[in-house]
Amino acid sequence: MELQKLHLMLADDDSDDCEFFQEAVDEISEKCNLTIVNNGVELMKFLESETANLPHIIFLDLNMPRKSGMECMAEIKASARLDHIPIIVYSTSLDQAVVNELYQLGALHYIQKPAEFTSIKKVIEKALILFKDAKLPSRSKEHFIIQP
Template sequence: MEKQKLHLLLADDDMDDCDFFKEATDEIPHILKLTILNDGVSLMDFLLKEHTHLPNLIFLDLNMPKKSGIECLKDIKANHALKHIPIIIYSTSLDKTVALHLYHMGALHYIQKPVEFTNIKKVIKKAIGLLSNINSEQSSKEHFIIQS
């Protein structure tokens, strides 16, 4: 998928993090479209209404209002029309017990939000690069957490 234009979706309620993410994706030529939603209910509404324009990859924050990232992950993976969408957890905190739980729930990877802008761009590029390696099997637990 490296040369293909992509539709990324970021679900995150932190406006500063959303702005930095957008700035980073603006500098990555592979991305055609970035959709940003600020709570879990908006995310699920969007996904359930946009069957023909679903994202290639979702970056999902865990702590959002109205519906948490964990609840959204559970709902997405339980929905036949949505479960194929790769989901990368994109969170400020990193609790390895929670990360293991999310791995078992079907998340593709876990990224702890980088503090520096160059590292935000770096982990987004790394995540996009991983899309070309996606097959029907989830990556190993050892490669689940992406470091910046």
């Protein structure tokens, strides 16, 4: 898969999930930079302090210490400087009420964290393809949940 240089950000407190995500991104393309933060407070500090290197996409875990992914998403979408950044929720649960709420809040996609590395790689690659594919609508309920 050929990509122009993309700056991806992962906000996740699980170190194993972060490591697998990094390995998957490295295998998908050398043309992606990944920044990892381990909680919602770190994410918001990074986004508020960064002026030139904002991420192209944020992969956001919901259940993090100090500030949840849901709280971060609400803050990002309320900020005129940050609201254009697509957010892909990357969480272990798949509660339909939460999924619907996230769609209403403006998340681009929802990924339930896969258990196997090959599936992790597949869903990240699908997310990047959907992000880059100009033929698909930028945000649709039909393509909201990404599965391996």
